[in-house]
Amino acid sequence: MSDRFELYLTCPKGLEGLLAEEARGLGLEDVREHTSAIRGEADMETAYRLCLWSRLGNRVLLVLKRFNMKNADDLYDGVNAVDWQDHLEATGSLAVEFSGHGSGIDNTHFGALKVKDAIVDKLRNAAGERPSVDKLNPDLRVHLRLERGEAILSLDLSGHSLHQRGYRLQQGAAPLKENLAAAVLIRAGWPRIAAQGGALADPMCGVGTFLVEAAMIAADIAPNLRRERWGFSAWLGHVPALWRKLHDEAKARAEAGLARPPLWIRGYEADPRLIQPGRNNVERAGLSDWIKIYQGEVGSFEPRPDQNQKGLVICNPPYGERLGDEASLLYLYQNLGERLRQACLNWEAAVFTGAPDLGKRMGIRSHKQYAFWNGALPCKLLLIRVQPDQFVTGERRQPERERGSEPSEPVVSVASEPARLSEGGQMFANRLQKNLKQLGKWAKRESVTCYRVYDADMPEYALAIDLYHDWVHVQEYAAPRSIDPEKAQARLFDALAAIPQALNIDQSRVVIKRRERQSGTKQYERQSSQGQFTEVSEGGVKLLVNLTDYLDTGLFLDHRPMRMRIQREAAGKRFLNLFCYTATASVHAAKGGARSTTSVDLSKTYLDWARRNFSLNGFSDKNRLEQGDVMAWLQACREEYELIFIDPPTFSNSKRMEGVFDVQRDHVELLDLAVARLAPGGVLYFSNNFRKFQLDEHLQERYAVEEITAQTLDPDFARNSKIHRAWRIQAR
Template sequence: MSDRYELYLTCPKSLEGLLLDEARGLGLEEAREHTAAVHGVAELETAYRLCLWSRLANRVLLVLARFPVQNAEEMYQGVHAVDWSEHLSPTGSLAVEFSGRGAGIDNTHFGALKVKDAIVDRLRTATGERPSVDKFSPDIRVHLRLDKGEAILSLDLSGHSLHQRGYRLQQGAAPLKENLAAAILIRAGWPRIAAGGGALADPMCGVGTFLVEAGMMAADLAPNLKREHWGFSNWLGHVPALWNRLHAEAEERARIGLSKPPLWIRGYEADPRLIQPGRNNIERAGLGNWIRIYQGELATFEPRPDQNQTGLVVCNPPYGERLGDEASLLYLYQNLGERLRQACLNWDAAIFTGAPELGKRMGIRSHKQYAFWNGALPCKLLLINVKPDQFVTGERRSSAERAERAERIEAGEAAPVTHEAARLSEGGQMFANRLQKNLKQLGKWAKKAGVECYRLYDADMPEYALAVDLYGDWVHVQEYAPPRSIDPDKAQARLLDALAAIPVALGIAADKVMIKRRERQTGTRQYERHATQGEFLQVNEGGVKLLVNLTDYLDTGLFLDHRPLRLRLQQEAAGKRFLNLFCYTATATVHAAKGGARSTTSVDLSKTYLDWARRNLSLNGYSDKHRLEQGDVMAWLAEDRGEYELIFIDPPTFSNSKRMEGVFDVQRDHVQLIDLAMARLAPGGVLYFSNNFRKFQLDESLPARYQVEDISTDTIDPDFARNPRIHKAWRITLR
């Protein structure tokens, strides 16, 4: 066998340049870069050293043969020609991995099978002994890559991927792979900072991957020192004495490194469930004396090893995949920038983000950016010198200014955008000005009318297609999906501008803003759960208490535009039997009960919303005489024989469910719906019918049979006057 081997080191995409430098430093010769790999030549000692010390590679592949391939048979013959007795005994085990395509081999399973057959046939003995296949713990793992008519046949010296160091048995929801974390630290200059005795802090450390990788670099620990099984462990070409010497050298370096005074390396994590798993990972890595993890929110993050020491702040903020994450992430990045400016002056910072646009909202310029891939997700590493000349925010308000702003907001007055306006873009400033103008106009009306939940903004400026609703001191934001003609990047930038403006303009805490995206809904999507926080907020309206949920569903449980209709029902309900069809959370029912209804019946298909309705009724002390019926409204009406003096119908535009027969379409089905309901209306009774389908047309046959009055104008309060088509409403009685 040759004393020098051709080697391929595979790695995650975007780490090739760093791996090239590392591999050269570990002795790889003639090294050059490929996509997601580095190629070179070296002696077996260097191959072992790469396995032990590479912080960036996934695998170390030792090339056994190269040969041209035009078809499956030629590939079989090329593999069969290798003297496999030098690598594996006839009674051993193997696993085969195949990649690439061509030469009529487009199925990786078929390709791997042909490679396996060639090896087994070559080793089969006269007694019938032959290797077995073991996908999980084979004696050797063989890899064949087919590329442009050439087969590259390799032995995997690594075993399982080198990024699996063995210390991280517990992890969070979206962990970085260990070699990606190492690459980020190297790009951020941590080896240099550590050599100078610098500190490291991660304010969102999860289970501590950055901390452990940083500690291993600082303490000179080989990343795979504790690995017990290697791809070469049972390889017949393995030289144990050589490996044992290298491993002993690494152990001695680790002993020396760990005996040094430890650097200050600290992690902070808000989620208490991750603290112990993170500490367990640190102990398994042998760095219990070097690293500490504490529970703490980002708002309290303040790394101060001593007054003069500086170092590196590194973190991987969440990327946001759920509906409405834009708001929480924007404010998270803003808070991160604020903490860096206030608590980490003269430190370096490395922010790894899948949302680079949010990185621009931190209020600090990055002096360098690197492109990375986290799996299939393109990311950026933002490198920052935390120094005043890099800050892009204005001075912060004093406590007196904040108190004055709060008082003016509470009084329904627009608070001036002062110093903090400096952190808003031109578009954000325009949006803030519009919010304050609306607040000045609507705040006085709301205070006088005793309204605490109302719409402040509804796409007043077309480029900022949002609805902004106030629920007491909370803000609920709905983003209307932009047209396809709008550049998605521009739409995202405008959304972030608007979200940045809301707390500034309204003088509220950023964590009081909730955002959702409102798109064209089909079926029951608008009623589906989007989150599972289960947090309810109690609000007041017209003397009743109602529960809203600003996080879990597209709608909050309270349709603000129907406020005048609900109050009308309350005024007219005294002594009457009230029927609420498509009742949703039964807010209209609570108003009717408040108005003295003799009884109420509320019908909806959703158990979730009927449970919510029951809570609304109980909150106001109503339980008996108030029926909640689960069922398909049309089918329920066809069977009901009750009589009601007051009926309210607010159907969805479109609905389907496994629990209902067919599909409900308000335009197609409203005549049948109203006829069925009018059959239940008592003499002298009133039916109110409303819906928010913009193109809805009331069937002409209905006014011919009933007394129909369009009351839409009378059911629009000032907060929806800018959008008088928000809904249509009719008062219908028997002739």
């Protein structure tokens, strides 16, 4: 074999430039960059050194041959012409990886099969022995890349990907690969900082990947020193003496590095479930003397080893995939920025984020940004000098008041140096405070602790914002397709930044959901599973809401006037609540002295919730909860009621009901069945929130029908008169 080889090194997309620089430093010559790869020339010693020392590469491929091919036969012939007896025993094992297409190769499986057949046929001996296939731990891993009609046939010297260092057997939900973490550290200037004796802290360390990679860089530990099996271990071209020399040199360098006084490297993680896995990873890497991991929240993060120590704060905040993540992530970034300004003055910071718009909300400027890819997700690395001239801070208005009361004169607080609201955010905050001032007196007078304080008053901020005692529930209406998604996202972040300040609510008590057109029962389906209920009150009735687990909260705020009307009219009456949801109207009827209440719904979950609402108010014996399809239940019912309330869904289907309910199509049959259950002189209240709904005109020929929509809107819904429509119906 030749003394010099063509080598390909693959890497994650975006790391090509860094890998080329690293590879040159390790001896690779004539380096050229490709997409997710570099190539160059080197001797065997450099090839081994790249395997051992590359922190950024995935694989080191030694090119055996290049040849042109027009079809599958050319592929077979080109591979078969190689002297495979120089590389693999006839009784050995191999695995083949194939990438690319064209030249008659339609899929990679077929291409790999052709390559395998060519190798096996070449090595089959007179005794009939031939190599076997072992995809996990083969003696030889062969790679063929087809590119524009040229086949590049290589041996994979690395075996398993080089990012698999061996220390991280336990990981969190979305960990960074080790080589990507190393690249982020290098871009962040950690080698320079470490050489100066600087410290490193990660306030969201997960299972410690940044920490371990940083310590290995600082202690001069080859990233793959502990790997026992390589792609060249059973290769016949392997030179063991040369490998042992390089490995012994790397081992000596690591021992010398670890003998030096350890740098101050600390990780903090809020999730207690990740603490021990992180510590286990550190111990497997042999770096327990260098790295310590503690449980801690970002809001209380304070890295200072001592007042004079400086260094690098590095983190990879979560990206957010669940309902309501926008709010929690915005406040996470705001808290991170606040802690950097307060506790890390004159440090450097590196924030690796899949949501760079959120990075702008930290209240501190980045002086440099780098584009990366985390798998298929585009990311940015924000580099920050934590110095006062980089801070973006300002005054925050903090109205001191009790919930529901009129705000006092705003006071200025600069102690925590909050991020200044944008012009749009301040305008939005002003509107919220104005609405709160107007509605606060009314809510206090009416003993209401949950009400809507904003409902898309400003079209560019398409949100509905409800107060539930000391919680804020935010619903983001889906933006029209004509709106630039980036602008819509920026406005959402402006609004979320303004809400805690304007309403004087802790950030942790803001819940956001996205409301779009729902099909079937989707709006009633579970979105989360926190199971956290909050008690609110209206008109002397206590009710339970859940702000996190479902799109709706268990209480339709716009129906408050209807519930209060039912409470006033229920005394001594038998009350029927159809499509009862969590039976809040039934609880009001019981509060008003109803003789009995019957509540019907298809959902066991919501009937259980209704039972809790009754129990919370001390009601039980007279209140029936019936699970069933309302239409079928009415057809079977023979009882009479003096007061009936129906608020059906626009559309509903379920495995437990017959057919599909459509309020426009089925409301006549529904009302006929319900009016038949009215006692003489009884009243039926019917409402729904389908914007295009039209009450059938023939109903007025049979019944006394009065639209009462205007009478069922409280001041908090005066801005949205189309939130629902309501009618009062009696038999003639």
